Amino acid sequence: MHAMQYEITLPADYDMGIIRKRVATRGHLLDDFPGLGLKAYLVRERGALSPVNQYAPLYLWSTPEGMNSFLWGTGFQGIVDDFGRPEVQHWAGLAHHEGPSSSAAPRTAVRRRQRIPDGVPPGPLVEQAVAESRRLAALDGVVCTALAADPRHWELLYVTLWDRDSPQGVGDRYQVLHLSQPERTALRSGRHW
Structure with missing residues (x-):
């Protein structure tokens, strides 16, 4: 698994x-995109x-x-044409878990980024993060969770999709407008090493 996100901040x-x-x-154009586990179309609105x-x-x-086909093909070009070329953040997958509401349509996503501090051995911290995920x-109410890491910036990424509007969890909250999930079952469950 590989996690990827770009943020287009609007006026x-x-x-x-x-x-x-x-x-x-x-x-719906990515509902059958090869190599895509899932894409959550996320928005946040100022004041909400x-x-x-x-x-x-x-x-x-x-x-x-799948990721390369999207980035270097016509999929990502639509974003570039309409909004310019955003910075694409990416993280290596560490874990994926389906939740009790895995068959429900997600309504909210909570994303938390956690820095791995200098001097802290990353292995034990990652094991704790996998347990937390x-x-x-x-x-x-959880649809699924994902945990990933960026070893360049020493950062963990927690993502939880929820079937409700007011979920638990600390982090940035997004409304999920649509979920494309052509190869969600191919996202291996549990720890990814």
Whole structure:
């Protein structure tokens, strides 16, 4: 698994209906994209538990070929054409867990980024993070969780998809507008090493 996200921060007075329409008319285009485990079409709106308006799709790739096909093909070009080329953040997958609400449509995503401090052995911290991801996955209302790491910046990424609007959890909250999940079953469950 490989996690990827880009954040398009929009002006404070931006009509987020434009993003909602974009997802409603184009979101289905990745519903059968090869190599894509899942794509959560995420938005946050200024004033609604967010300081900014933002479109921030999050991907869990089941294969690197799928991610490369998207980035270097016509899929990502639509974003570039409409918004310019955003910075694409990416993390190596550490764990994925389905939750008790795995068959439900997610309504909210909670994303938390955690720095791995200098001087802290990363192995034990990652083991604790995997255990925390597994704990989160068992909570009522969880669709699925993912844990990934960026070893360049020494950062952990926790993502939890929920079937409700007001979930538990610390982190940035996003509304899920659509979920493409052509190869979600190919995302290996549990620890990824």
